[in-house]
Amino acid sequence: MTADTYLAPKRLDEALEALRGGEATILAGGTDLMVQSQSGKTPIGPKLVNIRRIAGLAGVVRADGEIHIGALTTIAELLEHELVRTHLPSLAEACDHFASSQIRNAGTLGGNVCNASPAGDTLVPLLALGASVELAAKPDAAVTTRAMPLGEFIVGPGKTQRKPAELLTAIRIPVPAAGGVQRFFKFGTRPALDIAAISLGLVTVKEGGVLRHVRLALGAVAPVPMRGVRAESMLEGRRLDPALIEAAAAAARDEVRPISDVRASDWYRRELVRNMVKRMLTDVSQS
């Protein structure tokens, strides 16, 4: 018989002290944790630490050329936030296609990132936007923080570089260049409450018709959300034309590593990637 505890700290340092020594399960919105704990996929540890009451961990602000999103910001709050709608329309689009109204009202951005699903809806635009994560710990008297790119943070399905004593406190996104292009596309069989068969995010700048700083992210086509680096390098510094679009779409198809599962086969996902990258680039070429 274990002496299970439940903690709901109001301050970050209290939460970090509770995480020290491991054995803690972190609760935020609960929308993934409840399902995963009941199915046995994520058993709840001796300490259940509800971080929802920590002051200052929610909200979106702009500072030092970055948009700083607190880990506890809900998907609904992101969707409604002026800074997100103005500067991060691809993230807003992903939030709009995220599960249902009820889940958007409860689920947090930090939770979606730490859940590290290959099909996580916000991860694809975050990766395309060059987001990084901020982690805090309190190994002794002082709180320490570190940051790393999202692409390094997620290492496998449900696996991240977060150490048991660490808490993800924020997502930071460089403010995209004004006039830049952002696109997000999620393919599912129904509009709501669906897990993506594939998803795509594209962030680039179009200067006199030439693409610069191209970042293409792909979801649900590999163990982790991935960048389409071969397609990106083909597009970088080039003007979009039908032949280039066709070639870049084929490169993206060839560099993804999908599995076959209940939502789609490997072959179908690859063909979706090719066709949807083609459609997205064609749309960008005409805008």
Next chain:
Amino acid sequence: MSAKVEIGFNLNGAQRTVEVPREMSTLDMLREVIGLTGTKYACGEGECGACTIIVDGRSVNACLMFAPDCDGRSVTTVEGVVDTPLGERLRDAFVQAGAVQCGFCTPGMMVQAKHLIDMHDGKLGREAIKRGIEGNLCRCTGYVKIVDAIAAAAQPKG
């Protein structure tokens, strides 16, 4: 052995104090500990919306919310919704439109409808209603009448 947590929160306008296991869902607390059975259990994983409640002004799935997280918050269930002028309008509109077939999704639909009407400040169109109830399943497929009912209730009485 799961720890019990004592929590206090506002439930449909009245302060409540209860003891709950730390891993209990808010849905189980409402139905089994408190005895308010208007909030329905169906899928238990946030797909169907039959357990929709409002917490601090936002609709959530009670089946996905840990009961201890209710501490200090304001919770409204369908029993609280029908006790308001908007709740009465919703109930009348559901009856008028024939929006109730088997009735199992109705409490969740009405709570989500209240959330949508509150969030849209009197300007709730059919498209927004359809998007807004994406997380509420009706297995009798009576969506047209449900949308009719919500649209009718959203019109402030002139």
